[in-house]
Amino acid sequence: MERVVDPLVRQPSVWRQQSETIGFIVMVVALFIAPFVTYPLFLMQAMCFALFACAFNLLIGYVGLLSFGHALYFGWASYLAAYAAKAWGLPPELAILVGTLTATVLGAIAGSLAIRRQGIYFAMITLALAQMMYFVALRAKFTGGEDGIQAVPRGHLFGLINLRNEWSMYFFVLAIFLAGFLLIYRVIHSPFGEVLKAIRENETRAISLGYKTERYKLLAFVLSATLAGLAGSTKAILLGIASLTDVNWPMSGEVVLMSLVGGLGTMFGPVVGAFVILMLEYKLAFLGEWVLVIQGVIFVACVLLFRRGIIGEIASRLHIKL
Amino acid sequence: MFTIFGVPSAALFGQLLIGLINGSFYALLSLGLAVIFGMLNIINFAHGAQYMLGALTAYLLLQVVGIGYWPALIVAPIIVGVFGMFIERFFLQWLYKLDHLYGLLLTFGLALIIEGICRHYFGTAGLPYGLPDSLQGGRNLGFMFLPNYRAWVIVASLTVCLSTWFLIERTRIGAYLRAATENPTLVRAFGINVPRMITLTYGFGAALAAFAGVMAAPIYNVSPNMGSELIIVVFAVVVIGGMGSILGAIVTGFALGVVEGLTKVFFPEASATVIFVIMAIVLLVRPAGLFGRRT
Numbered sequence: 001m002e003r004v005v006d007p008l009v010r011q012p013s014v015w016r017q018q019s020e021t022i023g024f025i026v027m028v029v030a031l032f033i034a035p036f037v038t039y040p041l042f043l044m045q046a047m048c049f050a051l052f053a054c055a056f057n058l059l060i061g062y063v064g065l066l067s068f069g070h071a072l073y074f075g076w077a078s079y080l081a082a083y084a085a086k087a088w089g090l091p092p093e094l095a096i097l098v099g100t101l102t103a104t105v106l107g108a109i110a111g112s113l114a115i116r117r118q119g120i121y122f123a124m125i126t127l128a129l130a131q132m133m134y135f136v137a138l139r140a141k142f143t144g145g146e147d148g149i150q151a152v153p154r155g156h157l158f159g160l161i162n163l164r165n166e167w168s169m170y171f172f173v174l175a176i177f178l179a180g181f182l183l184i185y186r187v188i189h190s191p192f193g194e195v196l197k198a199i200r201e202n203e204t205r206a207i208s209l210g211y212k213t214e215r216y217k218l219l220a221f222v223l224s225a226t227l228a229g230l231a232g233s234t235k236a237i238l239l240g241i242a243s244l245t246d247v248n249w250p251m252s253g254e255v256v257l258m259s260l261v262g263g264l265g266t267m268f269g270p271v272v273g274a275f276v277i278l279m280l281e282y283k284l285a286f287l288g289e290w291v292l293v294i295q296g297v298i299f300v301a302c303v304l305l306f307r308r309g310i311i312g313e314i315a316s317r318l319h320i321k322l
Numbered sequence: 323m324f325t326i327f328g329v330p331s332a333a334l335f336g337q338l339l340i341g342l343i344n345g346s347f348y349a350l351l352s353l354g355l356a357v358i359f360g361m362l363n364i365i366n367f368a369h370g371a372q373y374m375l376g377a378l379t380a381y382l383l384l385q386v387v388g389i390g391y392w393p394a395l396i397v398a399p400i401i402v403g404v405f406g407m408f409i410e411r412f413f414l415q416w417l418y419k420l421d422h423l424y425g426l427l428l429t430f431g432l433a434l435i436i437e438g439i440c441r442h443y444f445g446t447a448g449l450p451y452g453l454p455d456s457l458q459g460g461r462n463l464g465f466m467f468l469p470n471y472r473a474w475v476i477v478a479s480l481t482v483c484l485s486t487w488f489l490i491e492r493t494r495i496g497a498y499l500r501a502a503t504e505n506p507t508l509v510r511a512f513g514i515n516v517p518r519m520i521t522l523t524y525g526f527g528a529a530l531a532a533f534a535g536v537m538a539a540p541i542y543n544v545s546p547n548m549g550s551e552l553i554i555v556v557f558a559v560v561v562i563g564g565m566g567s568i569l570g571a572i573v574t575g576f577a578l579g580v581v582e583g584l585t586k587v588f589f590p591e592a593s594a595t596v597i598f599v600i601m602a603i604v605l606l607v608r609p610a611g612l613f614g615r616r617t
Contacts, residue, residue: 066423113606117605120365123423124365124558124560124561128601132595135595139591139594253434289438289442290442291438293434293439295431296436299427303424303428
């Protein structure tokens with residue numbers, strides 16, 4: 001079909017139409033160059049958190065559901081992946097699969113409970129369920145309690161590639177991050193994603209149009225939990241440790257902060273947010289408890305003055321999608 | 323000494339008492355959350371921090387100024403309440419037109435700031451706060467030993483809870499408040515200063531949390547972390563009870579405290595999680611909460 005072009009309306013340039021593709025290319029190029037410029041370990045960790053934040057953003061940004069307990073999937077997946085790699089001796093790809101599937105199951109259970117209430121209650125329920133599973137992790141034998149699971153071997157990917165090599169590990173993490181990112185991109189731009197956005201804008205109307213919104217919400221929740229689990233499992237294999245920090249409530253708050261700083265409901269916002277917040281934490285680690293205060297200040301400043309976030313602000317200034 | 327279900331009665335009643343104490347804190351805090359939510363449409367994540375500030379203020383009043391427990395029970399909630407009003411004026415009032423979620427995020431940030439500052443100056447180890455002299459000791463009830471202070475906590479929090487209920491449901495101020503919750507524009511048209519009422523409501527909610535904090539100070543140690551874990555449990559309590567009813571919040575709070583206490587006796591491993599499990603069950607059976615209306 002021929003496109004009708006109204007000569008009086010200025011068409012957005014190709015650059016504007018393809019802004020997301022361009023953004024993606026920039027991101028990939030940057031991630032290929034970055035390990036030559038800064039510490040690969042930091043970058044790998046940041047990519048895990050970026051995937052975690054993207055998964056969280058899938059819910060808040062595109063379905064309008066604020067999950068305040070995403071540490072549950074991140075943390076429990078990292079426990080299971082670490083346990084599978086250490087106690088069962090599974091290769092890294094299978095260990096990550098075990099962790100990820102754990103998050104899927106937990107997401108299905110928690111999600112089916114949480115979607116029974118809307119809005120602010122949804123946030124409180126997800127937070128409470130995550131806290132419950134924190135206590136379970138604290139008491140359970142296999143998690144190692146306060147010590148966590150330490151000295152997890154990285155192993156050989158597919159039995160071939162030794163992941164103790166920093167470069168192999170880097171490209172492995174990069175591949176996982178990009179795969180997760182593209183999956184989310186695909187989901188958001190699919191017909192399913194359009195329904196999710198419709199639910200975000202006006203759930204009652206989506207129901208009246210015949211959509212079973214609860215099923216859509218549950219599926220989005222499970223998907224988000226799964227990807228958060230993928231991020232958590234990868235981080236456990238990367239750092240060789242799974243600990244209580246990853247399943248406790250401050251972690252849930254941190255992923256909210258990353259997405260908020262980068263820009264809720266943007267593709268690249270959570271990635272930028274994760275890198276920014278993680279960098280701040282590294283640089284400011286010497287300040288001790290003040291890091292908590294600074295995080296709080298960023299929260300307050302973002303909510304009051306800067307609700308679009310970094311990427312959201314850029315996108316709205318340039319009138320493009322990012 | 324006799325046993326019930328194979329548990330010595332003294333242990334059973336002891337845990338029941340601890341349950342009632344915890345329950346009175348749950349009730350006071352969920353009551354404050356419900357009052358604030360009703361008026362501001364904001365879930366106050368800083369509620370735990372305000373509870374902790376109450377306890378810390380009482381501690382500082384004693385250490386620095388030499389003001390004891392009884393005056394602190396009045397002074398600390400006032401200080402924290404005024405602090406709350408400042409928070410409402412400076413931060414929260416800009417959010418009323420936005421999605422509820424921003425209120426949660428903002429108060430979460432405030433909680434981090436308050437907790438971080440307190441942790442920096444007071445560390446994470448608990449600071450001891452002695453029992454007031456007049457409530458030392460206890461009495462033997464025959465089947466158990468009842469420490470005076472714990473009896474006082476239960477009586478005091480019940481009194482405050484019921485007074486709050488009376489204030490909101492049975493007085494003229496309460497009627498204004500309920501009307502403003504339903505339709506603020508109309509209430510303003512009648513010449514009532516709704517923004518000031520909102521400020522006072524938030525201050526009152528914060529003061530309730532601080533009151534609970536002062537009462538908790540002699541039982542638990544005063545620690546900057548004392549609020550954040552409690553507030554998550556209180557969220558579960560609020561989900562179970564629903565925020566539609568003041569009396570509902572009070573009843574749910576006490577009842578869950580007791581259930582938690584009993585779990586400690588019969589199945590100690592589950593005592594930390596039992597409230598969350600009950601929340602899950604309630605969501606399955608009665609998604610709107612025990613006292614809530616389906617929205």
